[in-house]
Amino acid sequence: MKIAYLCDISPEHEQPYSGGNARIYRALQDHVGAVDILPQTWGAAEPLRRALYALPDGINLRLRWRLHLLLAPIIARSITQALSAKRYDVVFGAYSFQSFAALKTPYPVLKAFTSDASFTVYKRSEIGANFGSSWMSRKLLDPLTLRAERAIYRKLDLALWPSDWLKSEADPLYGLSPQQSVVVPWGANIDTPQAEARPLPLSKESPVNLLVVGRDWQAKGGPIAFDTMTLLRAAGIDVRLTVIGTTPPDCHHSPYVTVHPALDKTVPRERALFEAAFRQAHFLVQPSFESWGFAFCEAAAYSLPSLCLAVGGVPVQDGITGHNLPPGADAAAFAEIVHSYLKAPERYAALRQSARADFEQNLNWDAWGRKVHDLLKARLAAGGQTAQ
Numbered sequence: 001m002k003i004a005y006l007c008d009i010s011p012e013h014e015q016p017y018s019g020g021n022a023r024i025y026r027a028l029q030d031h032v033g034a035v036d037i038l039p040q041t042w043g044a045a046e047p048l049r050r051a052l053y054a055l056p057d058g059i060n061l062r063l064r065w066r067l068h069l070l071l072a073p074i075i076a077r078s079i080t081q082a083l084s085a086k087r088y089d090v091v092f093g094a095y096s097f098q099s100f101a102a103l104k105t106p107y108p109v110l111k112a113f114t115s116d117a118s119f120t121v122y123k124r125s126e127i128g129a130n131f132g133s134s135w136m137s138r139k140l141l142d143p144l145t146l147r148a149e150r151a152i153y154r155k156l157d158l159a160l161w162p163s164d165w166l167k168s169e170a171d172p173l174y175g176l177s178p179q180q181s182v183v184v185p186w187g188a189n190i191d192t193p194q195a196e197a198r199p200l201p202l203s204k205e206s207p208v209n210l211l212v213v214g215r216d217w218q219a220k221g222g223p224i225a226f227d228t229m230t231l232l233r234a235a236g237i238d239v240r241l242t243v244i245g246t247t248p249p250d251c252h253h254s255p256y257v258t259v260h261p262a263l264d265k266t267v268p269r270e271r272a273l274f275e276a277a278f279r280q281a282h283f284l285v286q287p288s289f290e291s292w293g294f295a296f297c298e299a300a301a302y303s304l305p306s307l308c309l310a311v312g313g314v315p316v317q318d319g320i321t322g323h324n325l326p327p328g329a330d331a332a333a334f335a336e337i338v339h340s341y342l343k344a345p346e347r348y349a350a351l352r353q354s355a356r357a358d359f360e361q362n363l364n365w366d367a368w369g370r371k372v373h374d375l376l377k378a379r380l381a382a383g384g385q386t387a388q
Contacts, residue, residue, distance in 0.1 A: 045075060185367075
């Protein structure tokens with residue numbers, strides 16, 4: 001199978017899109033077929049694209065995809081030209097739905113796309129509401145974006161969503177058919193670690209280790225994780241908190257908090273610190289507002305149960321990979337779950353085992369790649385396009 005990979009950022013760069021773009025690209029290579037990366041150039045508008053990257057990240061992020069939609073007739077020409085040079089079976093897009101705007105393929109080709117969110121679904125969800133938006137965006141820009149999304153998504157042959165939440169929201173919003181819209185869970189942004197030989201014990205007589213992972217302390221629910229630790233310590237339990245990826249404010253520093261502001265997993269020493277934090281943790285406490293969350297997949301890979309909020313497409317199944325609490329749950333609710341497992345360590349051991357089992361079955365990129373291979377193969381064998 002010959003695949004043309006379409007994204008506004010090359011998947012050869014590891015960091016953008018939290019590493020997901022690179023993982024999707026490699027999974028297609030490993031399990032689906034030969035993959036060529038289509039150019040990211042904007043053609044005649046390339047000087048503008050380069051100028052955008054000189055702007056602060058937040059401004060670049062907000063402007064880049066909107067300008068891409070505006071300039072799509074110009075930008076799409078370079079993609080059409082690249083497709084003309086070689087015959088492909090599939091154009092596979094990731095994250096940047098705008099890359100499909102105004103695209104005219106020189107021959108019939110299957111169009112597939114994956115992302116953990118769409119702009120309008122995200123904006124209308126509890127996640128988007130949590131971060132807010134301007135009046136101009138809500139009243140002027142958002143309706144235009146929805147119109148563009150509908151035009152693009154309806155022309156897809158396969159929309160591959162990682163979560164049931166995203167599919168259930170996207171299908172009625174964009175008018176997608178069951179043949180077009182399919183759930184295929186994503187994996188973790190790490191290579192598969194070795195399974196633990198025996199479940200990490202949980203006991204009141206030993207330290208209980210909590211973990212928070214992410215670049216934004218507030219957005220990842222760090223304050224609630226800190227307060228959870230504080231409540232449990234007040235109850236006489238020796239609870240410690242490890243933070244990876246960010247630095248909490250001074251009010252959330254404590255002798256019982258260990259902070260790793262950034263860990264580069266390509267550096268052996270820092271990779272070892274990352275692995276030790278996950279293997280020694282008893283709970284990932286991350287009450288964040290997210291459309292997916294690679295950290296939850298990574299936790300399952302290490303048999304680590306996650307405690308989170310039941311929002312968006314967070315890949316935590318209640319009682320299997322951890323527990324998802326209702327939005328608004330406070331530190332007392334999270335502390336109560338830890339208390340319940342301290343009273344029943346055998347239940348905790350079973351939870352660690354089921355978390356790893358779900359990782360092995362669903363939350364890894366090999367599983368994603370095999371399922372996507374089968375879907376694309378079946379669709380091509382059936383004659384390709386089914387888009388409206």
